[in-house]
Amino acid sequence: MNKLAVSPGDPAGVGPDICIKAFGTNTNLGFIPVMFGDVKLFEERSENLGYTIKIKEYEGQLELDKSNFWVLPYPMNSKVQTGKPDPSYAGYLFTILKDAVHKTMKKEFSGLVTGPLNKELMNKGGISFLGHTEVLSELSKTPKVLMMLVSNTFKVALASTHVPLSEVPKLITHEHLCDCIKILSEDLKTKWGYKNPCIKVLGLNPHAGDGGYLGTEDQEIVGPTIDYLKGKGFNLIGPVSADTAFLEKDTEVIDAYLAMYHDQGLPVLKTTSFGNSVNITLGLPFIRTSVDHGTAYDMAGKKEVNENSLLEASLLASKLATNN
DSSP states (O other): OOOEEEEOOOOTHHHHHHHHHSSSSOOSSEEEEEEEEEEEHHHHHHHHHHHHHOOOEEOOSSSOOSSSSSEEEEEOOOOOOOBOOOOGGGGHHHHHHHHHHHHTTTTTTSEEEOOOOOOOHHHHHHHHHHHHHHHHHHHHHHHHHHHEEOOSSSSSSSSOOOSGGGGGGHOOOOHHHHHHHHHHHHHHHHHHHOOOOOEEESSSSGGGGGGBBBBSSSIIIIIHHHHHHTTTTTEEEEEOOOOOTOOOOOOOOSSSSEEEEEHHHHHHHHHHHHHTTTEEESSSSSEEOOOOOOGGGGGGTTTTTTOHHHHHHHHHHHHHHOOO
């Protein structure tokens, strides 16, 4: 049975709550999740939520009882107030993430599942943090990774992630797009079993540049890159106008989409599947999935919090680990 490392995220947010709801009473998951965090915090939050869970400390055991809620202890020195984030524990959260990555890379865990972190809090606490995708690339010494969100309907990868919109055009180069498409195609083959995955590439500009009248990047960079890779055997469509790219056509069977920037592709996926989609980092030397939502401080400590995305992320991590 796969053993997954779980970095719960900001303890003032919904991270501990969704872990408790997803894993505290569900004993038929098909995998063993191990939370990296403070035992007392989980005890307090489970009591406040009205859940009775069997918390056990993980010490590297090879055999784990799936009826327990396993926690690798990381005691906190300060009291956490539910719903009230504090930059003083940013270093603590980074240590948890770093250790979870290293233990997963050493094969102690089959995959890593991450909960939501607040970028502003991390940076205010002295930790340079653009997002999980960028930090995981650095921690694992992987020169190029790719962020993708997965739902029952779509797989949407991003050529650029957490950068200002004004910087996106500078990032869209022939070399970068080649790397993104190669990573995406390879992971679709190795992780999902597609033999010749069809990838639809969105244009950078409205109407994919409209023949160069709405920007020249699609005609000068995106289009020629697609043609170059098609000549290498890649199954690609594009560049296509983003406003109609996700409409179903009888003649197309699209396995994944490559959007040029964060808010170009994700609104469609999140509108149709928010709370049930999964964030996955492609190109890493290990499996990493994540929830599709943020820290949601306003919902922290409330029983109504939705744990579905964490469950979906964990199920996908376990499935991909088994496939690989």
